[in-house]
Amino acid sequence: MTMNTMKRWFMAPFQMSMRYKLMILMVIIAILPLTTVTFFAAQTTKQSLSSEIIRSNESRMNWASQYFDEKFSQLHSVAYSLLLDNTIFPTSGREDEGDIKGPNMGNFDIEEKLRSLYVANNNNIVRISLYLNEKQRLYVVDKDAVRFTDNLDTSIGNWGEIAKTQQSVNKVVNVPPNTFILARSMNRFENLQVLGGVLLEVRWKMMGNVMDMIHSEANSEVLIVDAQGNTMYNPYGAKVSMDPETLKKAIGDSAAPGHVQLKQGILFFQPAVSGQIWIVKFVPMSYVTESAATTLSFSFYTAVASILAAILLSVLIAYFTTKPIIRLTKSMKAVEHQNFNVGLDNIRSDEIGTLERRFNSMLQRIKELIQIEYKSKIETRTAQIKAMQAQINPHFLYNSLQAIGGVAIDRKVPEIYDYLRAISDLFRYTIKMQSELVTIFDEMEHVSNYLHIQKLRFQDMLEFELDVEEGCEDYCMTKFTLQPLVENCFVHGLEGMMKSGRVLIKVERVVDEIEISIEDNGVGIEPERLEDIQRQLEQTNDEQLLGESMGINNVNSRIRLIFGEEFGLFVSSVEGDGTTVKVIIPAIRRGEELLQ
CATH class of the missing domain: 4.10.280 (MYOD Basic-Helix-Loop-Helix Domain, subunit B)
Incomplete structure (x- = not known):
């Protein structure tokens, strides 16, 4: 780091506002001496405080181990009350005596014994299971009822398979989240034949008093683990921050109680119940630090x-x-x-x-x-809008009336009425200025009248198609939008062509916008002229000038004035192949509020 970089880093806080300059300077002057003194004092007292924590916790862990042994001794006494009952398990090796007392004992008598034993110990015991090998039956009693079953599968395995091994069973098995099973078997002395067994499903809360005593520090962690270091009971439900591998290594390397000082804190471990379970406690280093800070704060x-x-x-x-x-x-x-x-x-x-x-x-x-x-x-x-609305093309009126007169003189047919009606609707729509916005249905009806009149002029040389997507008729658009654009198709695209002219008007909804396309197969637009038109359409309303007729610029200006700058007209053309004008407006139904 160069000198200039260090200088800029040091001066950065002082380049903030005046308020922060004053605050930072005063805080630094006040905190610096206290921080220095506190640091050295904390290092001095930390070791002595750690020694006191180790001594007191080792004493608690030793007392807890004795408490566990006593509680498990009481549980073994409950199991022995069944295993040593001669009416259930005969102690003699004579087969005739076993046949009389054990196997022939009625189910009712066994159930009554189990019920009495459960009632006497149900504060801590959830379930008692009794297996009789001679009957190949498993009796179970819990808070619901006493029952028996021929299904011998249990949490420690299948009793039938266990009996075949002729091994003695004495184990503690965890049943998440809050119980464990104490399993004992009854074996014949002479040949280790399994006569039966007892399973006691016990609540871990029976160890609650001693666990609370061990949990002397609020942020400490207390666990019950098995001999392999796997968690059996987490009484306080806190996230375990102890490294599982470190815990397994500490337990595996020693069969005696002890502690390990780690970077994260102090780990205590204490065997109980002949090493089948281990009591583990972890005191985080933050507790030691906080205790040291508390001691020093008074001084x-x-x-x-x-x-x-x-x-x-x-x-x-x-x-x-x-x-x-x-x-x-x-x-x-x-x-x-x-x-x-x-x-x-x-x-x-x-x-x-x-x-x-x-x-x-x-x-x-x-x-x-x-x-x-x-x-x-x-x-x-x-003023712009009123000026654009007031512009009417008398050339179109003249041509229309001339065409109608020609039909009247030459053909003398009743179709004249239809064209007169179309012209009447056309001009009635033109002078009806109650609102700047009309529905797509009204505008399409107006342009349809216009096209029918043009059809009279061009006869078979003109085809037109109106395609409106269902549901779009009630959306709003600016009045006099389509007729000027269609008129451009005739004035600049179709008049003077030798081939038949075709005009397609298509209305569809695209997401939340209405897209109206006016396509013709006319002569198209020269590239230079097309580029000039597109540039004019991209200008803002303030930059555009009123045209001499209600042409494409005026229509685009009205749309952008009413709906916003992001909407309007978009022109594309291929010289000699026709022109497409797209009208993009927001999808606003009749009666909805227009956001400007």
């Missing part, structure tokens, strides 16, 4: 109180001194983002108050100028 109470008071005073001075400046700065930033409703109240009487009064005066003047400009722009746009 430095006066110094800390003085420093805190100095910090508080410096913060308050910096806050109230810079508060009006920051308020004025935030108001100026809001104005920068075009928020002009941020005038300042409670003007001060000092130099800062002078700035606040000048700011309010400036803000009021800006609002007045904006209002003047906005009203001018609205009036200009209203």
